[in-house]
Amino acid sequence: MRKKLLVPIAFLGLALTACQNASADPHDIHDVDTCIICNMGIHNVQAATQIVMKDGSAEKFDDIGCLFQYLNDYSENSEEFLVSYGMSYATQEWFDLNEGAFVYSEEIPTPMGNGVINFETLEEAERYIESSGVGEVLNYDDLLTHDWNSF
Amino acid sequence: MKGTKLIIFSLITITVLLGFNIKAEASHSNTNLQQLINNAEPGEIIELEAEEYDGPVFIDKPLTIVGDDNSVIMGTNEEPAVTISSEDVAIKGVTIRQSINIDVNAYEPAILLTDADRFNLMNSHIESLGSAVLGTDSVDIHIEDNEFVGMDVENIFKGLAAVELYKSNQAFISNNKINNVTDGIYVHSISDAQINNNEVTHSRYGVHVMFSSNISGSSNTFNHNINGLMIMDSSDITFSNNDLSDQYNWNGFGVMMYRSQDVTLETNEINRNVVGVYIEDTDRINLQGNTVLGNQIGLVWEKENRDLSLSRNSFISNILTTLGDSTTELFLDNGEVGNYWSSHTAMDVDSDGLSELPHTVTNFYTGLISHKKEFQLFFESPSLSLISSISNWYPGEVGGVIDRFPLSQPHTQLGKNDNSFAVSVGYLSIAVILLCVPTVLIFYFRKKGY
Numbered sequence: 306m307r308k309k310l311l312v313p314i315a316f317l318g319l320a321l322t323a324c325q326n327a328s329a330d331p332h333d334i335h336d337v338d339t340c341i342i343c344n345m346g347i348h349n350v351q352a353a354t355q356i357v358m359k360d361g362s363a364e365k366f367d368d369i370g371c372l373f374q375y376l377n378d379y380s381e382n383s384e385e386f387l388v389s390y391g392m393s394y395a396t397q398e399w400f401d402l403n404e405g406a407f408v409y410s411e412e413i414p415t416p417m418g419n420g421v422i423n424f425e426t427l428e429e430a431e432r433y434i435e436s437s438g439v440g441e442v443l444n445y446d447d448l449l450t451h452d453w454n455s456f
Numbered sequence: 457m458k459g460t461k462l463i464i465f466s467l468i469t470i471t472v473l474l475g476f477n478i479k480a481e482a483s484h485s486n487t488n489l490q491q492l493i494n495n496a497e498p499g500e501i502i503e504l505e506a507e508e509y510d511g512p513v514f515i516d517k518p519l520t521i522v523g524d525d526n527s528v529i530m531g532t533n534e535e536p537a538v539t540i541s542s543e544d545v546a547i548k549g550v551t552i553r554q555s556i557n558i559d560v561n562a563y564e565p566a567i568l569l570t571d572a573d574r575f576n577l578m579n580s581h582i583e584s585l586g587s588a589v590l591g592t593d594s595v596d597i598h599i600e601d602n603e604f605v606g607m608d609v610e611n612i613f614k615g616l617a618a619v620e621l622y623k624s625n626q627a628f629i630s631n632n633k634i635n636n637v638t639d640g641i642y643v644h645s646i647s648d649a650q651i652n653n654n655e656v657t658h659s660r661y662g663v664h665v666m667f668s669s670n671i672s673g674s675s676n677t678f679n680h681n682i683n684g685l686m687i688m689d690s691s692d693i694t695f696s697n698n699d700l701s702d703q704y705n706w707n708g709f710g711v712m713m714y715r716s717q718d719v720t721l722e723t724n725e726i727n728r729n730v731v732g733v734y735i736e737d738t739d740r741i742n743l744q745g746n747t748v749l750g751n752q753i754g755l756v757w758e759k760e761n762r763d764l765s766l767s768r769n770s771f772i773s774n775i776l777t778t779l780g781d782s783t784t785e786l787f788l789d790n791g792e793v794g795n796y797w798s799s800h801t802a803m804d805v806d807s808d809g810l811s812e813l814p815h816t817v818t819n820f821y822t823g824l825i826s827h828k829k830e831f832q833l834f835f836e837s838p839s840l841s842l843i844s845s846i847s848n849w850y851p852g853e854v855g856g857v858i859d860r861f862p863l864s865q866p867h868t869q870l871g872k873n874d875n876s877f878a879v880s881v882g883y884l885s886i887a888v889i890l891l892c893v894p895t896v897l898i899f900y901f902r903k904k905g906y
Binding site: 343344346417418 | 622638645666
């Protein structure tokens with residue numbers, strides 16, 4: 306009797322596995338990761354960003370400017386993009402880029418020199434500006450029209 | 457009695473040997489270096505004793521600080537050991553050590569320059585976690601004959617460059633030895649810099665050029681880094697006679713050029729890297745007379761590279777000679793002369809040094825892994841070798857990636873220190889000895905009547 310039950314249970318397990326959605330969680334950054342756009346190694350983790358695809362894979366970037374170049378260069382594949390994540394400059398935790406706050410200044414060094422750093426909350430961004438004395442706050446929509454080659 | 461003497465002798469020997477290993481500690485100075493600086497007249501020379509001086513110090517007037525061999529300025533990486541905001545400041549023969557109370561989350565530079573025209577750093581030794589020299593808005597900077605050492609192997613990627621310059625003009629960086637830092641020399645928004653005779657090893661990039669123009673470099677050695685030379689978003693760059701070898705990190709490049717214009721690489725040795733030369737989205741790149749030898753991939757191109765010019769380069773014994781989209785139109789020559797490709801079967805009928813057969817990039821395997829990198833696993837497998845051979849014998853769709861005038865012989869000697877003659881003589885000598893020994897033995901034993 307038990308043996309007879311094993312077969313349907315196994316099939317059910319397989320079916321449930323097949324139905325499972327790919328994870329939308331952000332991927333960790335490892336030493337071997339390089340930016341898909343500029344080929345630089347992603348060593349300055351607090352500036353890293355990534356796009357998690359519908360199949361659960363991720364494209365990783367060393368700088369938020371490279372992520373926006375990727376969105377522009379591969380816009381025809383946009384239906385594959387699931388979530389864009391940024392690493393918070395303050396907490397070094399991943400957050401959804403659409404909900405983040407950003408600080409831009411020519412004085413802020415970033416891996417590709419775009420001068421934009423990522424924060425999970427507006428409070429974190431404002432705290433950075435207050436402590437460093439440089440920068441202006443941008444939101445995600447501002448980044449869509451930002452001049453990434455401004456200097 | 458004999459045993460006692462032996463024990464005494466051993467104790468004396470050990471004592472003497474240990475004595476040699478004990479370094480004389482520099483005494484700590486009671487003199488306040490900041491006080492010396494404050495009391496000095498502009499233009500004065502401050503001569504330091506062979507002592508340790510506490511940082512941080514601030515220099516806001518023209519001064520020269522000259523150290524004894526053991527003059528050390530101690531700092532932490534939580535604030536710059538020396539901050540300079542004046543013209544005509546020179547530091548010579550000083551050690552700056554950021555080794556007390558290391559906070560791995562702080563990367564303040566050892567020397568911070570702001571509006572420090574005509575700054576001069578010579579014959580100094582700097583140990584730092586962050587940048588050794590971080591300069592902005594300065595003109596005519598000389599950094600020569602120094603040694604820079606990153607302090608913490610585990611944290612080199614958190615630190616910054618040994619020499620890191622922003623928005624400055626006329627930088628002369630020469631004869632420096634740099635080890636274990638993030639970037640050896642990083643220039644960002646710089647115009648007019650000369651980078652000569654430097655040695656950068658075990659770091660991330662040897663030289664990293666970003667948003668800069670009029671940069672030249674020669675006779676540098678960039679070995680055992682992740683990348684030898686990284687040129688991004690820059691123009692009017694010339695690097696010649698450099699050794700860009702042994703970047704054997706899994707993502708190692710001898711030279712990488714990205715979104716840059718008017719870059720000339722001449723007579724460099726680009727050997728034994730994972731990728732020899734990488735170009736992406738460039739204009740008017742000129743590769744001339746370089747040796748690209750023994751790399752996993754000799755030349756890689758991505759996206760469009762406009763007005764690319766390659767001539768008299770020698771691509772020798774790279775596992776893959778080229779990798780890139782072979783269906784686009786790309787000339788791997790300069791319109792008159794091409795390059796030597798060891799993977800190309802040359803046919804020089806008229807003995808003009810140029811092969812009558814053009815070198816066409818049609819490699820099946822190359823095209824395959826351009827699209828499906830996982831097929832690297834089948835490199836040189838019997839099936840792929842067979843398909844590659846067939847595609848070479850009967851090329852189907854031939855792309856426009858071609859060297860129209862390939863050289864029949866390598867243009868350059870293999871390696872700067874070509875000791876092939878000495879090696880040949882050595883092997884010949886060994887062969888003669890190996891022949892002579894049995895001959896002599898045979899004659900000897902025959903004479904003895906065996």
